[in-house]
Amino acid sequence: DGGITQSPKYLFRKEGQNVTLSCEQNLNHDAMYWYRQDPGQGLRLIYYSQIVNDFQKGDIAEGYSVSREKKESFPLTVTSAQKNPTAFYLCASSMAQGEGRTFFGQGTRLTVV
């Protein structure tokens, strides 16, 4: 069953905590992305990676970090420096960065408690 798997589906974070969102794909895609979606707003790009061991900041990278140690995996850490982390986080992938079909996971809803 090919696709993008995000986990967990729901995540609760206390103030001052770092949390990591998982994203795994078995589509053999080189490019992977993290987006944030807030109610009434479009998708905002946090980070993207074109290839293993390389990643670039998107439009709203402050307070987030990523790694790309394996082609299949692109975890996102929401750090305590992110002042308003409550949002819906979406991971996506495509064959190449900004080219062709882009597919999404089912998302992780992060809530600060």
Add this chain to the structure above:
Amino acid sequence: QKEVEQDPGPLSVPEGAIVSLNCTYSNSAFQYFMWYRQYSRKGPELLMYTYSSGNKEDGRFTAQVDKSSKYISLFIRDSQPSDSATYLCAMSGYGKLTFGQGTILTVHP
């Protein structure tokens, strides 16, 4: 001016109606055009993908691209309550993927 403009709606239509969703863009470097459907609390699902001007049909859905006018459309025929969702247009090229704001569609029985 945003690179991609999409009317956020909301759009409410009766079951069976033809729905037209539209996006305009300003960057002529965009080469690939996509439409996504997103149900509440779910990830966007790729509905249509095209890279040339003209029409592409898939069942009740037709994607239309007019590169000369920098305008894309998604038509939904015989709309169903299950089509109620947010529809996002997306465009890519020169290594960049850009989304519209999304249009909220409700199809009522």
